Amino acid sequence: MTYNIFGARSGGIPDLQMIADVINRAKPDLVALQEVDKNTTRNSKNGDIAKKLAELTGMDYHFAKAINVSGGEYGDAVLSRLPIKEKQSFNLEVDPTLGGERRSVARILVEKEGKEFYFISTHFDHLSDERNRIKQANDFVAMAKTFNKPMIVGADFNALPASNPMNILRTFFTYGCLNGNCSQYTFSTTNPDRTIDYLIYAPLNAFTPTYYTVYTWANKESDHFPVIATFKLNF
Template identity: 45%
Template sequence: MKTILTLFFLLFSVATYAIEVPSAESKQPAKKIKNLKVMTYNIHHCNPPSAGAKIDVAAIARVITAEKPDFVALQEVDVNTERSGKGLNQAKELARLTGMNFFFSKAIDHQGGDYGVAVLSRFPILDSTRFILPIDPAIGGEVRTIAAITVEVAKGKKIIFASTHLDLKEPNRLTQAELIIRNFKENGLPMILGGDFNALPDSKVVSLLDQNFTRSCQTCLPTIPVVNPNRTIDFIMYKPDATFKSISTKVIDEQYASDHLPVLVELSVK
């Protein structure tokens, strides 16, 4: 318990990056905005499963660029690892290739570098935070984190956008979901959360999150594997209903770049 409580309150990290990448395509806060396009994408450290050990950041960037999202929640992101290249920060490179801003949140050390989740944003990043999600030491598991940014999507209208990747073990996922709910419950800002939740729509984890967030779809299409997908574990959700309304949810049939299919959601902003 002491270990878990310690993890609850580990905020920020020297291995966390929040950078705005200047681009003529980057959006500035507008006086009025109606819709937002949001993507969540587990990118498999930019390693196409059919391509051996090849790292193909450009392939992921092409998927993102083709859809022109305002926000992207990324999972399984490498920074300076041996397998991806010691000089390659995948979050930063994806931001450069897509003309977006980024924030990376480290989860674990991996092959001499960092591995975790990230967000991309067409809006300037006003604030960013990282926190570690709890793992029960009795059952073990891989450390997971959440990356959250605050942006201004219209004059005077700020929101939180976040990315996460929950653990493979359900008891850990439940405590991780509880922490996410608790940490953002009293913030007061509208929030959009995307991620690989490693949980099916009828699971206890998604049911818990459904009590506090609204999923963009209730009958959601499968997101994994990329060929003949049969499981839905990647979601975009938001709160409150008074701010956002889901217009559409699309699972993109992109079978090369990753082992997950990306999810694209269009939201209206009230």
């Protein structure tokens, strides 16, 4: 699953249990979370959101900080029902001619069926100008090429399927969407009109997506729908 949980909203997340209920209903092995606060004033009642969601779902977790904000930290996280063998955090910078927010990459190494692979969460820039997303896509591909295991990435890329940033990502990654058809809208839950959240993977022969859908029933918990996929391990 990949899920932007709307944690950066003014006033924070009103009911973290609602987010946990969505995850618990889907029962995924792995969840990529975006817009995750840690001990911020805007999410003061929730505290360490990744840790709390891990407790509410019975999963392990890893949080990666992008920036300091509202007296705490903000970034991306992953939840895992599989044993986590390694946790790593990375950053994606912005185009200096544009400016904006540094972004984070949360990476864990997990094992299933005796096979090790990386599961990653990230969140690209949201500005209308795509220069930051283009830089982040190029930098993320370069980063991923240094990783020595197959990988699945869940992300809010803030980019449409045929956009320049997604075309850059597709030089290395493959869409998890069945037949490459990412036509199900993922944003917004009040007026769905675009696809900006994805599950992608690399290398091509390491995984076979057998199921891919957007959970449109989860339309009150966040401004993004969660995206769910099932992958067959081929390595």
